[in-house]
Amino acid sequence: MIPYPQIDPVLIHAGPIKVRWYGLMYVIGFIAAYFVLRSQIRRKPIGLDQEGIYDFLSSAAFGVILGGRLGYVLFYNLSYYVSHPLEVFAVWEGGMSFHGGFIGVLIAGWLFTRKRGIPFMDLADLAVLPVPIALFMGRIGNFINGELFGRETDVPWCMEFPMGGPICRHPSELYEAGMEGVLLFLLLFFLSRRNLPKGVVFWSFIGGYGVFRTIGEFFRQPDIQIGFLFDGITMGQLLSVPMAILGIGMAIRAYRVPSEGPSGLPPTQI
Structure with missing residues (x-):
């Protein structure tokens, strides 16, 4: 035990x-x-200046907070918030959902690109690269808070979390930081440095996150107010498996059916 x-x-x-x-x-x-x-846009200009980056990140931040909170309310604790509606606004007390936050960012990004006249996928392929960094930082924050800890285990590196009782558990926050943060970033960084068809990097992020989150849930203690849904499946897996299937499928499709570049040839031939 550590x-x-x-x-x-x-x-x-x-x-x-x-x-x-x-x-x-x-x-x-x-x-x-x-x-x-900013580094990504310098490498692959899409008509967005520094002020535009600020505006986009401001929109994304709003989408993360609003979507993340609503996602948590709807997916993880709806009955409680129906009885305590004013608590929905108590964001400082915790309770955010990645899946809800991601949907919020997608909506904010779509509205932003429509307003700016930028193809959505052009920005999406660039904007997903820093997301694993934020995910890594968030998981470290979970670990410091002693929340979202893992299931009971006897592995040599297990830990007793203050809110988890006198039980040695997987430090699942660190597992997820490694998978959703480090590994996913390395995957996207490798893909972003290649001349791939539009959409491959974006859909690879969705598929990669879905896979890593699904794996991480096997070690993570389910939310106490939900527990296991059926056959040992958690809410996180129920939301992540469709992401994995959709993301991988769409990434393969985008790679096989590349969009045309400026010369009329697929990007890989320009």
Whole structure:
């Protein structure tokens, strides 16, 4: 067993003001997203200047917060929020869903590209690269908070989480940080450096996240208010398996049916 590091979830105490590690991770994630996206657009210009990047990230942040919160309410704890409707707005108390946040970003991105006259997939292929960085930071924040811990196990690196009782558990937050963060970023970075047809990188992100999240759920303790849905399946897997199937299928389709480039030839032949 490895001792769980006792890290105060609150980084800075200043009277009534508290700066939490989890919130800081979101900030770092968005800062990293700005620099990565700016680098991407310099390599592959799509008609978006620095101000446009700020505007897009502002829209994406709004989509993450609104979609993530609504996704958590609908997918993970609807009965509670029906009885306590005002608690829906208490975002600072926790409760965000990646799947809901991703849908929120997709909607925000679609509206942004429509307003700017930019093809949605041009931006999507570039914008997904920094997402695993934000996911990595978020999982580290979960670990510091001692939340979303894993199932009971006897592996040598198991930990006893403060909110998990005197049970040695998988540090599943770190597993997910490695898969959804590090591995997914390396996959997308490799693909982004190749001259691939439009949509391959975007759909690879969706498929890759779906696969890694599905695997991670086998080690993660299900949400207490939901538990297992059926045959050991969790809500996270129910939402992620369709992502894996759709993403992989669409990535293969996009690769086999490339869009035309400026010369009328597929991008791989320009």
